[in-house]
Amino acid sequence: MVASGSGDAFERAAAELDYPMLIATTSADGELSGCLVGFATQVSLLPARFLVCLSDKNHTFRVAGRASHLAVHYVAADQVELARLFGEQTGDTVDKFARCEWSMAADNLPVLAGAEFWFAGPIVNVVRFGDHTGFVIEPDRGDAAERSTELLSSLLVRDFEPGHKG
Numbered sequence: 001m002v003a004s005g006s007g008d009a010f011e012r013a014a015a016e017l018d019y020p021m022l023i024a025t026t027s028a029d030g031e032l033s034g035c036l037v038g039f040a041t042q043v044s045l046l047p048a049r050f051l052v053c054l055s056d057k058n059h060t061f062r063v064a065g066r067a068s069h070l071a072v073h074y075v076a077a078d079q080v081e082l083a084r085l086f087g088e089q090t091g092d093t094v095d096k097f098a099r100c101e102w103s104m105a106a107d108n109l110p111v112l113a114g115a116e117f118w119f120a121g122p123i124v125n126v127v128r129f130g131d132h133t134g135f136v137i138e139p140d141r142g143d144a145a146e147r148s149t150e151l152l153s154s155l156l157v158r159d160f161e162p163g164h165k166g
């Protein structure tokens with residue numbers, strides 16, 4: 001096998017990876033925000049902690065920086081319209097929450113209707129990684145009923161045009 005430049009190899013490999021997509025939502029000072037996120041993972045068992053990485057270009061990043069809590073929603077593979085709303089539109093110009101169903105939960109968290117499951121909790125750590133910043137939450141609420149549908153994943157949304165590049 002011929003080794004190629006490590007940057008190229010990484011970009012090609014990353015483009016092949018299929019990972020779950022989620023929609024993160026938050027609010028601060030009455031301002032709601034949310035976006036589609038691929039960079040996310042559980043990072044601790046005890047206490048349970050989950051990392052959501054937000055691009056510093058995004059409206060959601062700016063609101064999350066002033067927020068106390070963050071919610072994470074996983075949607076079914078066929079909920080492409082909802083995913084497009086949160087991944088291709090920006091809260092800088094569009095009120096996404098006027099275009100979808102949601103309800104306000106404790107701690108002023110907007111919870112999206114129709115998610116396959118969701119969880120949320122206080123933001124306990126914020127770490128700048130590069131052009132994305134990690135928001136670590138400690139999930140303490142949510143809804144995760146029995147389900148059998150396939151979840152939305154990155155290869156299903158690779159044709160999306162992000163509302164903010166990068």
Ligand SMILES: Cc1cc2nc3c(=O)[nH]c(=O)nc-3n(C[C@H](O)[C@H](O)[C@H](O)COP(=O)(O)O)c2cc1C
Pocket residue numbers: 033034035036037038039040053054055056057058059060061086087088089090091092132154157158160161162163164165
């Ligand atoms: C496949 C895909 C993956 C994405 N992953 C992330 C991510 O991990 N973190 C992030 O902040 N934005 C990510 N985005 C981009 C935002 O969802 C997008 O720019 C959104 O329009 C930003 O909205 P906002 O400005 O209202 O926050 C991704 C978009 C797509 C299409």
